[in-house]
Amino acid sequence: MSSERPWLNKYPAGVPAEIDVEQYRSIVSVLETAIKRYRDKPAFSNFGKTLTYGEIDDLSTQFAAYLLHTLKLKKGDRVALMMPNVLQYPIAIFGVLRAGLTVVNTNPMYTARELKHQLTDSGASAIVVLDNFADTVASVVGETSIKQVITTGVGDLLGFPKGPLINFVLKYVKKQVPDADLPGSIRFSEALSAGRGKSVPDVDISPGDIAFLQYTGGTTGVAKGAMLTHRNLVANMLQASVWLGQNVKHGEETIITALPLYHIFALTANCLVFMQFGGCNHLITNPRDMKGFVKELRSTSFSSITGVNTLFNGLLNTPGFDKIDFSNLHLSLGGGMAVQRAVAERWKAVTGCTLIEAYGLTETSPAACMNPMNLEDFNGAIGLPIPSTEACIKGDDGAMMPVDEVGELCIRGPQVMKGYWNRPEETAKAIDSDGWLHTGDMAKMDADGFFYIVDRKKDMILVSGFNVYPNEIEDVIAQMPEVLEVAAVGVPDEKSGEAVKVVIVKKDPGLTADKVKSFCRNELTGYKQPRFVEFRTELPKTNVGKILRRELRESSKED
Template sequence: MEKIWLREYPPGVPADIDLNEFTSIKDILEKSCLHFADLPAYSNMGVSLRYRDMDRLSRDFGAYLQGLGLGKGERVALMMPNLLQYPVALFGILRAGLIAVNVNPLYTPRELEHQLKDSGASAIIILENFARTLQEVIDQTAVKTVITTQLGDLFPFPKRPLINFVVKRVKKLVPTWNIPGAVPFRQALNIGAARPLADVPLNHDDLAFLQYTGGTTGVSKGAMLTHGNMVANLQQASAWLSPFSRPAEDTIITALPLYHIFSLTANCLTFMKVGGHNILITNPRDMPGFVKELGKIKFTVITGVNTLFNGLLHTPGFDQLDFSTLKISLGGGMAVQRAVAERWQKVTGTPLIEAYGLTETSPAACINPLTLKEYNGSIGLPISSTELSIRDDQDRELGIGETGEICIRGPQVMRGYWNRPEETAQVINRDGYLRTGDIGIIDERGYTRIVDRKKDLILVSGFNVYPNEIEDVVVLHPGVLEAAAVGVPDEKSGEAVKLVVVRKDPALTAEALIEHCRQHLTAYKVPRRIEFRTELPKTNVGKILRRLLRDG
């Protein structure tokens, strides 16, 4: 497709990026640490690490890993929430020439075992709160080295022992565990400080991450993201930011977990590249605590998913915060709902800008212009050096205004799935386009709108019904906090729409909701069944698990 979207680019955003400016993430990190040495890089619970601290500590950790005999290309797993230890360990892994494997700390033993075995990880850094889970499966994996950390390990004295004592002894958040030979994180740093860090040459073809897909629809797969993929996406993201953000001036709220590709790239890595300051929120599910933390910070950027923004908007005190420095609010990971976006802008004074990407695209593929004045219902424009094509099931390109599968091509598209060539071939076609599984439509200006996930499509008497459309209508009702629409078997129509709702108003009835839907939806789209729940099942990032609602 012709790049019609380039005409809509804001002034200063290039059509293409310079992929050869950096050889690797290691290259970017080392230059940032030198250039922004005295500036704060990452902060957590009031404690900050400067860029020079990041340089020293990640060097020491990388030297420790190399001292274990780990060679270039070996896999090292990370299993922790947003702590200062995360970027230190991550950058140590990458500087040592190793491959990072991000692991969700809330995984069950079965899920953890699969990911460690599938990746072939030989070492893991884990918050000891989750060590019991690892203990149950480690003997079935190739893991030989376990490095454990406690919540406050990079805090100064006396905050460090105090926090660690409260977590372990008062709140009792650390189940008893026993992993012989496990090495404390601080000990690893001390050992590494006395060792040299060998310079491992890295280029665009070397793997940086095995980034596992969520696994919400089956067994999770490791997307092979190269240093070239990641450098490309960092160049693309910073190019999109460049007209609106000067180096070293931004403070970004990092509430989504860093092990998730959105937060990893958009927050941890992109703002490291431009000398920004990441504020790491360890437990964003504690909304009152999160709002209290936001009250202490003059932040300029915040990223999140729709459920996070919605949760903040419904937390007492959020609307009283000072948003005078806020420039950019970026939503991704799932569809941003109009009702949430409009309320966000009313409360904060800044539009909620929607972006789009996948684990397989490192992740950014489309972003709305940051000059946007209000929510537009679109995922935006393909970013620099990126092509978008709408295709049918026979892989034929469709035209403007036609609905089909969104396909993406660009330097940020993964090499493929780890040890899964057949599955790779199913999603990347001969022309190098990634089939995203999302159904969308592109307009004459190049803006793309997602209709829904291909697998979430509901077929009612032969008509396509898209859950996103129904959910957008339902959450407009003032008595609704959250909603999810799924398809369920129906004798007459094949499938029917089932709606699962979390009420804001306890008096809300199914009849009132159905009447509301009838006013805004064609008859076959109106839910046949309504179920009220106290909460919706979600991934740790906040995506609603429609599969569990269908099965339930």
């Protein structure tokens, strides 16, 4: 068996080859077990306010009762959530799930067009939205199936006087809350009051029921809703838990949750996995305010943190970060985009904690591969397939590729989505007849079963017939101390088909294009070297911090 799955020989001691997917029937069973076990322990904290597992139990029950009794929603109905990381988010998630409904996670930064597509496509019946983004909802709600809008403010659950003060400052001082005309909308606190004292009927939630409609970024056209079932997420939570569990202290962990809970990485790795551990999610509402973020970290004793490369890089380049007490930090997990060696090495030097790279997709709930937790140093791999997961590399003809050959990474396991919502053709393209999910990522596997991402299939640059992978170029240039951030893209070229262009944000104002090219001449073979170097003050990114190479490619065509 291990010859087919060589990675099993490299599993850390105590990590099983398989998990028992039947251990919990649904995410609600996991929640209820955690509530019984850790009732008085802190579950979520934000702006100095902490809710225990018992309080999450009471509040999510109230919200579930409101959805079922007042709104009269039926099992399987969809409820959209449009908020950053605030205490209302986990209450809403667990309330929706306890009512047997489906969560539609919605990016608060969506434009009216993007929001309308997602609400229409999902057929959501209700939406919970933070006041700051309610004007976007107001502009499209009439063209959707939404029957009830529930609004809330950042400070609504923070108590007096802090809560009202924060709401006042955001609206009248910082002017971050535009007026929104939403007749018939109600406040989140009113919804909780309406559900208080009412019992939630026993809803039979089966493992195959859809827990989340998780929309993929839509970087290649219109966003699609991945149907993630209770079984998918329970499986992934158990897979990640046994992988991380060797050095976790149950009921004592605090994880920094800076990536938004509407993103699958934070949703599973932070919210669900640490719920099973009885940990506390310390919610960061605005991680883009790096100075505020570092200040928050200085006053928090935390044991774990997850993020994307740009988040770790941003923290490392914020004054005061190196003065934080990292003595309790034992888990730093990077995913969502490639972790750059320069960032990982600097993270280890500053925090004393290895930055462990993991790999996943929305379609895999998300974790598929992770590096062993006992990894001493960054190794450039995305790790080993986690328990009950198979991975392979396939060529364009669908045949399995040998060790060290580059092809498309394919994943099979209980965490692979049910399919795309109302898109059978897209589902058939993504999941083949043998159950393999085709990721669209170019990768290779070494003899030990470690997988390495080479790049996104769509981002690959073709120079005179040679494949050039942007990740490699970016990794090299990120080693230059004068560079803050870098992205590499292909631009059309008459002679070679495409040429490499790099877009750089400088750390040192004295950096020149010639210096970048000269550095690359020593590090990269001829066809990989950047022909064009552009400097910008910032790179376009998704709300989670992934660099949008597509936008850079498009703007380069217009130049």
